Amino acid sequence: MAQESTCPVREIRQEVASALAQESIKEPRARMRAEKLLVLLEDIAQGRAGSEHLADLKAVARSLTERQDAHGADLGQRILSLLESQGEIFQSHILTRNCASGACDMLAPAPCQMACPSGIDVPSYVALIGQGRYQEAVNLIRQDNPFPWVCGLVCTHPCEFVCVRGQVDSPVAIKELKAFAAEKALSEGRYLNPPKEPATGHMVCVVGAGPAGLTAAYFLALKGHKVTVIEALPMAGGMMMVGIPRFRLPREVIDREVAFIEELGVEFRFNTRLGVEVTLQSLRKEGFEAFFIAVGAHASHRLAVPGEDLPQVLDAVRFLRDVAMGARKRPGERVLVVGGGNVAIDAARTLVRLGCREVTLLYRRSRSEMPANVEEVRQAEEEGVRLVFLTIPVEVMGEKGRVVGLRCLRARLSEPDARGRRRPVPIEGSDHIMAADAVVTAIGQRVLTEGLEHLDLRWSSWDTIVADTITAGAGREGIFAGGDVVLGPATVVEAIGAGKRAAEGIDRFLKGLPQPTMPAVPVRRARLEPWEMAASLKMDLKRCEMPLLGPERRRITFQQVELGLGEEQARREAHRCLRCDICKRCGRCVVVCRDRMEIDALKLGYVGQPGESPTDFRMTSERCILCGACAANCPTGAMQMEDRGEERLLILGGTILQRERLERCQGCGDYLGPSRYLDFVRKRTSGLAQAFAGRLLCEKCARRATAESKSGMSVPQG
Amino acid sequence: MSEYYLFHDSSKCIGCLSCEVHCKENKRLPVGPRLCRVMTVGPKMVGGLPKVDFIFMPCFHCERPWCVAACPTGAMQKRAEDGIVFVNEELCVGCKACMRACPWGVPQWNPETGKAVKCDYCKDRVDKGLEPACVAKCVTKCLHFGRPEQMVDSRRERHAKAMAAVGWEVTLRQPTAPASKPRKPPVRKQAE
Ligand code: SF4
Ligand code: SF4
Ligand code: SF4
Ligand code: SF4
Numbered sequence: 001m002a003q004e005s006t007c008p009v010r011e012i013r014q015e016v017a018s019a020l021a022q023e024s025i026k027e028p029r030a031r032m033r034a035e036k037l038l039v040l041l042e043d044i045a046q047g048r049a050g051s052e053h054l055a056d057l058k059a060v061a062r063s064l065t066e067r068q069d070a071h072g073a074d075l076g077q078r079i080l081s082l083l084e085s086q087g088e089i090f091q092s093h094i095l096t097r098n099c100a101s102g103a104c105d106m107l108a109p110a111p112c113q114m115a116c117p118s119g120i121d122v123p124s125y126v127a128l129i130g131q132g133r134y135q136e137a138v139n140l141i142r143q144d145n146p147f148p149w150v151c152g153l154v155c156t157h158p159c160e161f162v163c164v165r166g167q168v169d170s171p172v173a174i175k176e177l178k179a180f181a182a183e184k185a186l187s188e189g190r191y192l193n194p195p196k197e198p199a200t201g202h203m204v205c206v207v208g209a210g211p212a213g214l215t216a217a218y219f220l221a222l223k224g225h226k227v228t229v230i231e232a233l234p235m236a237g238g239m240m241m242v243g244i245p246r247f248r249l250p251r252e253v254i255d256r257e258v259a260f261i262e263e264l265g266v267e268f269r270f271n272t273r274l275g276v277e278v279t280l281q282s283l284r285k286e287g288f289e290a291f292f293i294a295v296g297a298h299a300s301h302r303l304a305v306p307g308e309d310l311p312q313v314l315d316a317v318r319f320l321r322d323v324a325m326g327a328r329k330r331p332g333e334r335v336l337v338v339g340g341g342n343v344a345i346d347a348a349r350t351l352v353r354l355g356c357r358e359v360t361l362l363y364r365r366s367r368s369e370m371p372a373n374v375e376e377v378r379q380a381e382e383e384g385v386r387l388v389f390l391t392i393p394v395e396v397m398g399e400k401g402r403v404v405g406l407r408c409l410r411a412r413l414s415e416p417d418a419r420g421r422r423r424p425v426p427i428e429g430s431d432h433i434m435a436a437d438a439v440v441t442a443i444g445q446r447v448l449t450e451g452l453e454h455l456d457l458r459w460s461s462w463d464t465i466v467a468d469t470i471t472a473g474a475g476r477e478g479i480f481a482g483g484d485v486v487l488g489p490a491t492v493v494e495a496i497g498a499g500k501r502a503a504e505g506i507d508r509f510l511k512g513l514p515q516p517t518m519p520a521v522p523v524r525r526a527r528l529e530p531w532e533m534a535a536s537l538k539m540d541l542k543r544c545e546m547p548l549l550g551p552e553r554r555r556i557t558f559q560q561v562e563l564g565l566g567e568e569q570a571r572r573e574a575h576r577c578l579r580c581d582i583c584k585r586c587g588r589c590v591v592v593c594r595d596r597m598e599i600d601a602l603k604l605g606y607v608g609q610p611g612e613s614p615t616d617f618r619m620t621s622e623r624c625i626l627c628g629a630c631a632a633n634c635p636t637g638a639m640q641m642e643d644r645g646e647e648r649l650l651i652l653g654g655t656i657l658q659r660e661r662l663e664r665c666q667g668c669g670d671y672l673g674p675s676r677y678l679d680f681v682r683k684r685t686s687g688l689a690q691a692f693a694g695r696l697l698c699e700k701c702a703r704r705a706t707a708e709s710k711s712g713m714s715v716p717q718g
Numbered sequence: 719m720s721e722y723y724l725f726h727d728s729s730k731c732i733g734c735l736s737c738e739v740h741c742k743e744n745k746r747l748p749v750g751p752r753l754c755r756v757m758t759v760g761p762k763m764v765g766g767l768p769k770v771d772f773i774f775m776p777c778f779h780c781e782r783p784w785c786v787a788a789c790p791t792g793a794m795q796k797r798a799e800d801g802i803v804f805v806n807e808e809l810c811v812g813c814k815a816c817m818r819a820c821p822w823g824v825p826q827w828n829p830e831t832g833k834a835v836k837c838d839y840c841k842d843r844v845d846k847g848l849e850p851a852c853v854a855k856c857v858t859k860c861l862h863f864g865r866p867e868q869m870v871d872s873r874r875e876r877h878a879k880a881m882a883a884v885g886w887e888v889t890l891r892q893p894t895a896p897a898s899k900p901r902k903p904p905v906r907k908q909a910e
């Protein structure tokens with residue numbers, strides 16, 4: 001069951017409601033004001049509030065304190081002090097239409113959106129794709145993330161790990177859908193920038209044209225600021241460009257999305273390093289008022305074993321960068337890659353494509369501990385990369401200044417420690433030598449601090465800048481920092497999230513607005529009608545398979561591996577979504593049907609404790625009598641009972657769980673209910689006398705018949 | 719039958735609906751549910767003049783209530799001490815079984831709460847020694863509430879007749895042809 005934490009909006013709303021219900025506010029004018037407060041609070045709790053609501057709330061609460069009603073005055077006073085201490089939460093409800101605690105039923109956030117570091121409104125864009133509205137889907141994504149296509153190809157998709165559909169079968173292919181929408185909108189020429197706000201005259205300098213810097217540039221430019229990006233490399237994209245190989249992320253994809261940022265008037269200065277070609281002082285002199293330090297983690301950690309300085313020992317980051325910039329030389333015939341993360345996998349797969357005969361990846365732990373993406377590990381294996389687990393390198397063996405092998409120890413895993421991590425423990429006497437011509441190390445990255453010392457910022461012991469997690473402020477007037485330089489090596493989407501937060505902080509700084517003290521809650525961008533479909537189809541839709549380039553071809557070219565979803569495939573995939581932005585998975589429907597009605601028709605395992613029971617939408621139709629109790633008790637409107645033509649339907653987030661033909665009143669012919677329902681009632685009352693000789697009458701006809709028989713006259717119809 | 723009677727002298731009733739209004743007001747009901755109803759029967763020509771009858775229909779608080787039997791959650795109850803049939807809102811899940819079961823169409827739907835609501839003789843008022851809201855505000859004083867032993871004889875007789883008409887005659891009525899052809903049902907968007 002979704003966690004029921006507390007929310008001040010909900011709590012005070014309930015308090016006002018119960019004060020009114022219990023009539024503890026007596027004075028009529030005080031009562032009127034309390035009623036008005038309830039309306040305002042309800043609007044806020046349901047996402048219908050506008051910019052005026054907070055001011056109204058304050059004014060009404062204040063006037064309530066002035067009434068001659070002790071209870072009312074007390075309530076008014078408490079609302080005022082609540083607005084003082086937790087006003088930000090009220091404001092956030094209004095602006096984001098998301099209640100992070102999930103306590104406000106209509107604003108309970110979808111887990112996928114909450115898991116996305118850039119806060120994309122996943123269910124809404126997935127729903128738009130399901131309806132074939134691709135351009136709107138892209139526009140919606142770009143309100144939170146200017147790189148839908150890049151993320152669609154390389155995002156680590158934390159959203160999919162929490163996707164509720166994963167509890168039914170497998171998660172919605174959220175990432176793939178993003179790439180599909182972006183590509184489709186681009187190819188139709190309907191990928192467009194949103195309108196810019198009028199120019200403010202403020203100048204911002206972004207240091208580093210990676211995902212964090214570019215994202216900040218995008219949002220700042222949209223706010224009307226003049227943004228210049230300085231970049232040490234001769235091209236934009238940062239780690240997306242030089243860290244991720246082309247077979248996963250083609251250069252054109254980055255170029256296209258960067259071009260949209262450039263189109264907003266963002267200026268780029270390439271081959272320009274902070275602390276070398278320019279300094280903070282020189283930039284300030286040019287008129288820049290705010291700075292966003294967003295350099296990547298381009299340096300590698302060292303293995304720290306003897307022999308590491310041999311020329312055939314390469315660090316993966318440098319190696320990938322050289323290949324990305326055009327170098328196509330293979331470092332050796334037999335290459336060992338050390339590491340288990342995505343960079344190690346990328347390096348191994350790149351080595352295969354460069355024509356290395358044998359590429360072996362060594363990892364200290366076992367397969368299940370590998371941090372790399374499962375998909376990519378599988379693709380690497382298909383391409384011929386050999387994986388060797390539980391192996392620790394201890395010395396690079398060289399002869400005549402050339403690498404000839406790597407001396408390794410075997411390892412076993414320790415029992416999990418307090419944090420649940422299992423450490424590799426070397427096994428005595430398990431020394432062995434793996435023959436190799438070159439070794440590529442990918443055991444972690446760090447930030448190159450050269451050039452940044454003169455900024456005079458606080459650094460952590462991991463060589464990262466200490467910055468505010470909410471505003472990105474780095475402790476000095478006008479200086480902000482985010483991305484790898486603050487987080488340590490981060491994912492693309494984490495960097496994008498950091499850029500977005502920083503843009504907000506910088507914008508407020510430039511405009512002299514107060515900074516928030518609470519982390520931003522992602523914005524719910526829409527509440528779209530769910531796509532209607534039969535329960536059996538909803539169950540049968542299995543996660544799409546991404547079509548891939550054949551492994552034969554993959555081994556010899558840098559061509560993109562993922563070929564992209566087809567339109568039909570994408571729309572079907574989108575229809576798998578359970579619309580967790582509407583259904584908050586509180587489980588009330590299940591409880592009512594099972595424990596109160598004792599019908600137990602709903603098999604919705606995903607709304608209960610994980611793994612408690614399986615989900616099968618199809619089973620509802622076996623028992624459901626269409627009484628509507630579940631719908632009447634659903635706090636969000638996700639469960640709906642609806643009469644349509646000759647039928648009554650029960651629909652959960654678009655999934656038709658039950659449909660039955662309706663019986664009619666034998667008096668007026670109006671629809672009464674399905675026979676299963678009528679039988680249910682009949683059975684329960686079977687011990688009692690029959691009224692109207694068992695004729696089935698609607699409520700109106702029954703009342704009329706009763707009145708007629710009391711009066712001995714007939715009631716005209718109508 | 720409850721320990722109380724609620725007698726309506728239809729010869730004095732002018733169909734002003736004060737009773738309905740005050741019933742709703744007292745229970746703070748939204749648009750839709752009407753717990754007591756004044757049904758207009760007629761007009762019919764009597765002695766060359768058109769005549770209408772106003773029939774007041776509250777809940778009959780049946781001896782063996784259909785609604786109580788039908789309710790799967792125990793929300794619909796009959797008070798042991800005085801026989802008042804009422805809904806416990808806390809327990810009601812809104813399955814409408816009571817509405818379907820009551821032969822007289824008495825329980826109503828409250829769209830605001832998503833629960834059933836019905837005439838309970840204003841038991842909160844009755845417990846305080848007051849009359850039900852409808853009775854208290856009846857303009858012509860044609861509604862009377864009390865214990866049967868307090869009733870004057872003539873009224874008791876009329877009341878017995880009225881109850882007989884409902885509880886007895888109606889129950890045993892033979893099936894007849896529908897009053898009219900089934901009408902084409904209006905298109906409804908939502909099962910309210
Ligand atoms: S089912 Fe849809 S809304 Fe729910 S978590 Fe998955 S993508 Fe998000
Ligand atoms: S409508 Fe069906 S699923 Fe819902 S409570 Fe009634 S029987 Fe259960
Ligand atoms: S459909 Fe069921 S689980 Fe979902 S919000 Fe409604 S009552 Fe809760
Ligand atoms: S609601 Fe209907 S069935 Fe229930 S007590 Fe009243 S008249 Fe009888």
